[in-house]
Amino acid sequence: MKHHHRSATSSPHPSVPEIGVVEPQRRFSSGYVNGVRPPHHLNNSQTKFCNPWPSFRFQALSLWVDFTARNIFSHTVPPDNVKSLIPIQTPTWGVGSGNESKAKATWLGHACYLVEYPTPAGASRGPRIIFDPVLSEHCAPIPVSGLKRFTDAPCSMDELPPVDLIVLSHNHYDHTDLPTLRSITSNPATSPHVFVALNNGAHISKALEIPRARVHELDWWDERAVRIMLPAAGSNTNTNTSDATESASASRTEKEVEAQLRVTCTPSQHVSGRGPFDRWGTLWAAWAIEELLPPAASSDSGASQPPSQSQSTQTSSGTSFAASSVWSTVGKKLFFAGDTGYRTVHNGEDEDKVPVCPAFAEVGERFGGMDAALLPIGAYGPRAMWSNLHASPSDAIRIMNDVKAKKGLAMHWGTWVLTTEPVMEPPALLRKECLKAGVNDDEFLVPGLGETVFF
Numbered sequence: 001m002k003h004h005h006r007s008a009t010s011s012p013h014p015s016v017p018e019i020g021v022v023e024p025q026r027r028f029s030s031g032y033v034n035g036v037r038p039p040h041h042l043n044n045s046q047t048k049f050c051n052p053w054p055s056f057r058f059q060a061l062s063l064w065v066d067f068t069a070r071n072i073f074s075h076t077v078p079p080d081n082v083k084s085l086i087p088i089q090t091p092t093w094g095v096g097s098g099n100e101s102k103a104k105a106t107w108l109g110h111a112c113y114l115v116e117y118p119t120p121a122g123a124s125r126g127p128r129i130i131f132d133p134v135l136s137e138h139c140a141p142i143p144v145s146g147l148k149r150f151t152d153a154p155c156s157m158d159e160l161p162p163v164d165l166i167v168l169s170h171n172h173y174d175h176t177d178l179p180t181l182r183s184i185t186s187n188p189a190t191s192p193h194v195f196v197a198l199n200n201g202a203h204i205s206k207a208l209e210i211p212r213a214r215v216h217e218l219d220w221w222d223e224r225a226v227r228i229m230l231p232a233a234g235s236n237t238n239t240n241t242s243d244a245t246e247s248a249s250a251s252r253t254e255k256e257v258e259a260q261l262r263v264t265c266t267p268s269q270h271v272s273g274r275g276p277f278d279r280w281g282t283l284w285a286a287w288a289i290e291e292l293l294p295p296a297a298s299s300d301s302g303a304s305q306p307p308s309q310s311q312s313t314q315t316s317s318g319t320s321f322a323a324s325s326v327w328s329t330v331g332k333k334l335f336f337a338g339d340t341g342y343r344t345v346h347n348g349e350d351e352d353k354v355p356v357c358p359a360f361a362e363v364g365e366r367f368g369g370m371d372a373a374l375l376p377i378g379a380y381g382p383r384a385m386w387s388n389l390h391a392s393p394s395d396a397i398r399i400m401n402d403v404k405a406k407k408g409l410a411m412h413w414g415t416w417v418l419t420t421e422p423v424m425e426p427p428a429l430l431r432k433e434c435l436k437a438g439v440n441d442d443e444f445l446v447p448g449l450g451e452t453v454f455f
Helices: 061-073 178-185 201-208 243-249 359-367 393-402 425-437
Strands: 003-005 019-022 104-107 113-116 128-131 165-167 193-197 215-218 223-231 255-266 286-293 329-336 372-376 408-411 452-454
Touching (some): 165 255, 178 201, 193 255, 215 223, 215 255, 286 359, 329 359, 393 408, 408 425
Parallel strands (some): 193 215, 329 372
Antiparallel strands (some): 003 255, 019 223, 104 113, 104 452, 223 255
């Protein structure tokens, strides 16, 4: 690993890792190609989007009417002992001797995972990413009893360790929670960059009161390389108060260790909207995050070698970071499916005979497989109502196979009552579907709240 020394004047808070973001050489076509608008764009102003595949079909109006009426007069009620049915623990984040070389994913409820990549040699920790962080009690703009957590969050917002990147799948309230995001970005021990899909950037920058240059807005198949200057071994990297800044101020020059990631925005089958008039107005996405290794570290690792990067010098905020400095060897690979459907199954249809979303198989082919995939398994009932937008356990298994993931980690369940299936059904149904599909229990895991899984 390369080691660098930072001068006292390079940052007002020496303990905060500096982050540089650059667009690398394009591997995949995205956006306008030869002047032709992408099929998921409904206009040229990038303010209306769609799911461009036969796998997506709209629900009949009668389904909306029936679902709304049922939820007005009755709704799914979690069992009284639900908190004892879903294991919960205080997160350890996978910290421990011998775990430094492992990637770690900690489930914090619903679609939120905090992922830490392997610790580079000489660093005190690995690069950290938090996906769709929502630790509030309600997943709504105002407190609504029906949208209150039925399980506790395994930690408070203040107990989150400093993170380097925030990755958001879309702008629904159960995935983009401003109080949680503000808590993360206001932590003086970190200055995270935020990755969102098209037309989400301005809202996030304004709502979180962070510079627009720290919010990166991508279209499907756009990529960014990220350089993170991690604290050296011996630094206290789990401190999340001003103590981190004060202790570091005693020595304004400290050793840092460089780490790199590549972030790719990939397609998903969903919808967006935070109010009655902005539906389809911002893009939704899944994400692929690749660890990049320097030549010295990758020579004997067996890691894959994608095409070399271009010599472009376009940079975003943070340290000066040229595309020519992007490492080319890939280490750990993670897929975050976000919130997505896989196929549309109307009443009376055989779900094995309807079209499936082709984007996930495309991810598998383009990236050559994933070490782990974070996959939604809940909020699918009634199936005819939600299949076009929310994956069922059987869909999640198909997505895991499509992206060629070695390990699946369940999410999007066990937190809020959003649909009609019993709240404990998703993991039980997943086990049944895994048995049918020949997937071993240790290949598709259902972590407890606060549990860390290594991959």
